[in-house]
Amino acid sequence: MxxxxxxxxxxxxxxxxxxxxxVNGVASLLLxxxxxxxxxxxGRGLLIxxxxxxxxxxxxxxxxALAHRQPTPLAMxxxxxxxxxxxxxxxxxGTVLLWLWSAWDAYQEAQPGRQGTAFIFVxxxxxxxxxxxxxxxxDLYKAVTELSDTWPLLSKVLWPWGAATERVTETxxxxxxxxxxxxxxxxxxxxxxxxxPYLKAEPTCGELSDLDENNDVIxxxxxxxxxxxxxxxxxxxxxxxxxxxGEFRIRQAGEYVTTQADDQGSFQIDVTMxxxxxxxxxxxxxxxxxxxRQISETGAVRLSEPLLLSIERMVExxxxxxxxxxxxxxxxxxxxxxxxxxLMSGSWFSVGVYYVVRGILNIVRxxxxxxxxxxxxxxxxxxxxxxxxxxxVHTIAALGKLYSEAIESIDPGPIEAIQATGATGLQxxxxxxxxxxxxxxxSFSIYRWDINVRMSTVIxxxxxxxxxxxxxxxxxxxxxxxxxxxxxxxxxxxxxxxYVSAEIRERFV
Amino acid sequence: xxxxxxxxxxxxxxxxxxRNVSFTVHDGEFLIIIxxxxxxxxxxxxxxxxxxxxxxxxxxWDGMDITAAExxxxxxxxxxxxxxxxxxxxxxxxxxxTNVIAGRLGYVSQWPSLLHRFPKGDRxxxxxxxxxLGIANQAQKRADELSGGQQQRVGIARALxxxxxxxxxxxxxxxxxxxxxxSILGHLEMLNKEEGISILCSLHYLDLVQQYASRxxxxxxxxxxxxxxxxxxxxxxxxxxxxxxxxxAVRVGAGLGTSAGGAT
Numbered sequence: 191m192x193x194x195x196x197x198x199x200x201x202x203x204x205x206x207x208x209x210x211x212x213v214n215g216v217a218s219l220l221l222x223x224x225x226x227x228x229x230x231x232x233g234r235g236l237l238i239x240x241x242x243x244x245x246x247x248x249x250x251x252x253x254x255a256l257a258h259r260q261p262t263p264l265a266m267x268x269x270x271x272x273x274x275x276x277x278x279x280x281x282x283x284g285t286v287l288l289w290l291w292s293a294w295d296a297y298q299e300a301q302p303g304r305q306g307t308a309f310i311f312v313x314x315x316x317x318x319x320x321x322x323x324x325x326x327x328x329d330l331y332k333a334v335t336e337l338s339d340t341w342p343l344l345s346k347v348l349w350p351w352g353a354a355t356e357r358v359t360e361t362x363x364x365x366x367x368x369x370x371x372x373x374x375x376x377x378x379x380x381x382x383x384x385x386x387p388y389l390k391a392e393p394t395c396g397e398l399s400d401l402d403e404n405n406d407v408i409x410x411x412x413x414x415x416x417x418x419x420x421x422x423x424x425x426x427x428x429x430x431x432x433x434x435x436g437e438f439r440i441r442q443a444g445e446y447v448t449t450q451a452d453d454q455g456s457f458q459i460d461v462t463m464x465x466x467x468x469x470x471x472x473x474x475x476x477x478x479x480x481x482x483r484q485i486s487e488t489g490a491v492r493l494s495e496p497l498l499l500s501i502e503r504m505v506e507x508x509x510x511x512x513x514x515x516x517x518x519x520x521x522x523x524x525x526x527x528x529x530x531x532x533l534m535s536g537s538w539f540s541v542g543v544y545y546v547v548r549g550i551l552n553i554v555r556x557x558x559x560x561x562x563x564x565x566x567x568x569x570x571x572x573x574x575x576x577x578x579x580x581x582x583v584h585t586i587a588a589l590g591k592l593y594s595e596a597i598e599s600i601d602p603g604p605i606e607a608i609q610a611t612g613a614t615g616l617q618x619x620x621x622x623x624x625x626x627x628x629x630x631x632x633s634f635s636i637y638r639w640d641i642n643v644r645m646s647t648v649i650x651x652x653x654x655x656x657x658x659x660x661x662x663x664x665x666x667x668x669x670x671x672x673x674x675x676x677x678x679x680x681x682x683x684x685x686x687x688x689y690v691s692a693e694i695r696e697r698f699v
Numbered sequence: 700x701x702x703x704x705x706x707x708x709x710x711x712x713x714x715x716x717x718r719n720v721s722f723t724v725h726d727g728e729f730l731i732i733i734x735x736x737x738x739x740x741x742x743x744x745x746x747x748x749x750x751x752x753x754x755x756x757x758x759x760w761d762g763m764d765i766t767a768a769e770x771x772x773x774x775x776x777x778x779x780x781x782x783x784x785x786x787x788x789x790x791x792x793x794x795x796x797t798n799v800i801a802g803r804l805g806y807v808s809q810w811p812s813l814l815h816r817f818p819k820g821d822r823x824x825x826x827x828x829x830x831x832l833g834i835a836n837q838a839q840k841r842a843d844e845l846s847g848g849q850q851q852r853v854g855i856a857r858a859l860x861x862x863x864x865x866x867x868x869x870x871x872x873x874x875x876x877x878x879x880x881x882s883i884l885g886h887l888e889m890l891n892k893e894e895g896i897s898i899l900c901s902l903h904y905l906d907l908v909q910q911y912a913s914r915x916x917x918x919x920x921x922x923x924x925x926x927x928x929x930x931x932x933x934x935x936x937x938x939x940x941x942x943x944x945x946x947x948a949v950r951v952g953a954g955l956g957t958s959a960g961g962a963t
Contacts, residue, residue, distance in 0.1 A: 604788050609750060610748055612774040
């Protein structure tokens with residue numbers, strides 16, 4: 191009763207200000223917050239002082255960042271005002287306003303029975319918000335005008351299923367040998383087999399294109415390619431092959447060289463021998479080849495490689511999450527008993543164990559699985575096993591804490607009742623503790639499985655195996671359709687898992 | 700026969716819950732302990748089967764000192780002492796029948812029981828106990844699906860499974876409404892009369908005390924401040940009751956405007 195009335199009195203009548211109110215106002219004008227401190231509102235004064243100091247400091251930093259090449263502070267301010275007139279102007283006005291307001295606030299606070307308003311803190315928050323807007327480079331104009339740039343990418347990711355299937359292709363190909371440079375006996379044109387595609391080059395030897403000292407092209411020998419027995423009216427690509435098996439499509443004037451076969455499947459085209467670096471160690475004449483290729487889709491549709499790989503990696507991901515959860519549960523159970531306060535309050539030793547285990551769990555849990563993956567890949571190398579180790583470690587810490595809290599919150603009544611029947615310790619655990627533990631254990635474990643599968647889609651990105659590994663590769667190859675397929679699989683799996691885990695938890699709890 | 704001699708319980712934080720308490724429960728008695736909450740009733744009952752370790756004093760069960768019993772002996776004693784609780788203390792998620800059959804744990808061998816394997820007759824015995832308390836049809840339900848009164852009857856059935864010689868009842872009707880209170884105490888009285896099971900029960904409604912007690916002791920701040928026979932308690936007026944008990948004592952029926960227990 192006495193304590194209560196004392197508290198009430200303290201809050202209603204504050205001790206009077208140390209100085210008369212106008213002095214407080216002037217003090218806050220000289221140093222914002224000082225007047226409030228003199229009026230015995232120390233917390234308010236310090237808060238205003240700290241806020242205004244940080245606002246001025248941050249604003250100064252932004253001005254320097256906007257105009258760091260200017261010689262004098264004034265020139266910097268002018269330049270910064272020119273570049274961001276609205277932001278800098280509004281901030282300067284706001285800061286001056288805050289400064290003056292703090293003086294008015296101190297004057298008010300110092301008078302008995304009067305108080306400054308809380309709006310001064312609203313102004314402080316608005317100023318911080320303005321600074322935050324500028325520091326984090328928020329640019330709504332850009333966000334709107336450049337939104338359309340995301341569409342080519344986003345459309346592929348949102349509906350990637352065009353890449354889910356591909357048609358079986360068949361390649362019709364013929365080649366002819368070319369000698370570089372010419373010697374006394376150039377290679378003969380290949381024999382023609384009836385019914386087989388045939389390519390003849392004329393001449394069969396020559397010089398490659400080269401660059402002079404001005405990087406201008408010196409054209410190589412022009413050869414006439416004659417093809418027969420190809421697919422009529424189909425596009426034909428011309429390829430070049432070097433002696434070590436390298437192949438590339440020949441370009442002329444920046445365009446791939448292609449030709450169209452006629453009604454009989456024949457074509458004739460003049461092609462300049464391409465520019466090709468010949469290694470200095472290559473001595474004498476090199477045997478190269480020119481090739482004509484027709485690639486046709488024969489109609490049969492099959493699942494594409496990205497789709498098959500995504501399915502494979504998704505299965506791997508689900509099992510990765512499952513294994514990590516299983517190991518995590520098994521190891522978290524004993525740990526959770528050591529981390530349960532009600533079980534460990536027996537002696538100073540067990541209390542010590544409790545604090546040590548709790549501390550370790552908190553530290554391990556605060557390190558993200560992504561970082562554990564990096565540690566684990568150092569240990570067992572890239573791949574799903576590293577992911578399992580990382581997720582297991584994190585699961586032990588997370589479940590250990592959840593389980594121990596479940597143990598802490600069990601109802602002691604049934605334990606007492608079972609003990610009173612003359613049951614042994616084990617019987618008591620089996621009949622009074624375990625039935626109470628099952629619902630939270632099942633619930634937390636499934637929840638964690640859910641989390642682990644979701645996590646395992648991400649840990650692949652840093653080498654932990656699973657679909658994330660595939661996803662990040664496709665993104666780096668700019669193959670957004672394939673990436674989109676992987677994203678879809680992740681989304682579908684997570685949605686199904688979410689639903690299933692919610693259902694199961696509902697049944698058990 | 701249960702003899703409590705000079706029982707004292709001081710908790711680790713220095714609270715003296717019981718101070719030098721002595722009394723006897725003769726076979727077949729219905730002894731009621733009255734007292735405010737915090738007067739030590741629950742501690743006293745739990746000291747008897749050593750759910751709480753007494754600090755000093757002796758508890759003799761048919762001449763054997765329970766306070767000196769080592770764990771094997773203690774379990775043998777405990778299984779002869781049934782106990783029911785204010786909050787029933789059932790395992791809420793387990794089936795009623797499982798809760799009841801747990802009363803046999805002190806008699807069966809440990810390892811099979813951990814797999815929920817009990818000797819043949821125990822299941823029938825459990826059903827018979829539920830039958831006797833009128834809730835046989837609830838046997839397969841989960842304990843938390845039952846009403847409060849039904850749950851307390853499951854608690855009694857569990858105690859019955861122990862073939863107890865005495866039942867300790869810790870405020871068995873404090874969580875129930877007046878009608879159910881009579882029903883539960885009626886069941887205890889029936890066991891007391893028909894089977895000769897002694898009852899040691901804490902209560903705080905005067906009319907219930909007057910109706911069911913064969914003897915009464917009053918506790919205040921851990922000490923016995925009142926001992927009365929059946930006649931003496933039945934002759935007691937509300938004012939006298941409040942004297943020993945404190946101002947908060949009420950009759951069960953007070954709120955209903957009836958005197959359900961009748962002080963005659």
